[in-house]
Amino acid sequence: MWLFLYFCSKLGSALQRAFYGSSGRVTLNEQRNFTGRRLDLTTECQKLTEKNFPERCNSVQVESGAWVGYEYDNFRGRQYLWDMSDRGEYNSCDKWCGPVDHVSSVRAFRQDNNPPRIQLFERPGFSGRKTELQDDIPNLMTRFSMNRMASVRVLGGAWVVYQEPNYRGTHYILEKRDYNNHSDWGAQGSTMGSIRRVRFN
Ligand SMILES: *[C@@H]1O[C@H](CO)[C@@H](O)[C@H](O)[C@H]1NC(C)=O
Numbered sequence: 001m002w003l004f005l006y007f008c009s010k011l012g013s014a015l016q017r018a019f020y021g022s023s024g025r026v027t028l029n030e031q032r033n034f035t036g037r038r039l040d041l042t043t044e045c046q047k048l049t050e051k052n053f054p055e056r057c058n059s060v061q062v063e064s065g066a067w068v069g070y071e072y073d074n075f076r077g078r079q080y081l082w083d084m085s086d087r088g089e090y091n092s093c094d095k096w097c098g099p100v101d102h103v104s105s106v107r108a109f110r111q112d113n114n115p116p117r118i119q120l121f122e123r124p125g126f127s128g129r130k131t132e133l134q135d136d137i138p139n140l141m142t143r144f145s146m147n148r149m150a151s152v153r154v155l156g157g158a159w160v161v162y163q164e165p166n167y168r169g170t171h172y173i174l175e176k177r178d179y180n181n182h183s184d185w186g187a188q189g190s191t192m193g194s195i196r197r198v199r200f201n
């Protein structure tokens, strides 16, 4: 019975993805604990105020896929990851390490089905010591004596890198492409504490 229900819900989200395109679905709420004004998105939104949603967002439920929230419109400013880890439930903005509840634009992740694989380089332009990963690393310092990365090559999957260990603090989204230096992933510097794979389901 449970297996059957599980199968139905999987099938449901697969059908939903087929219907809405590959991006999935996310719900934003103005207040904590999924209350207040709400906005459902199945595709990117450059400016939430144009959908009559206030720029304050305090809880998020990911139904499927993985999403990035941005502090400012047109996908600028701080980046916030909303994916399917912890069942996609974010009941307050500190769950996504947001120092403030300000979100102005949202886009869907580009999903990549290759096995997760990423190369971190010590220097810009893919030079210096290279560290290749296929799995989450909660503490880059204790594991690889490494606290910065200057360029990155994502060879499979999608990743998120955090400034602090244990997946905390300011973070940046890394999709399948080359990042020549830290400004390519939107950062002011190259300090890194932890890195993990993005969960799409
Ligand atoms: C959400 O609601 C629960 C139960 O009512 C409450 O215990 C919890 O503190 C609330 N969380 C937030 C972040 O407001």
Ligand SMILES: *[C@@H]1O[C@H](CO)[C@@H](O)[C@H](O)[C@H]1NC(C)=O
Pocket: 124, 180, 181, 182, 183, 184
């Ligand atoms: C970072 O790399 C881009 C090319 O990807 C280049 O245009 C830019 O000047 C570089 N920035 C720094 C700070 O090296």
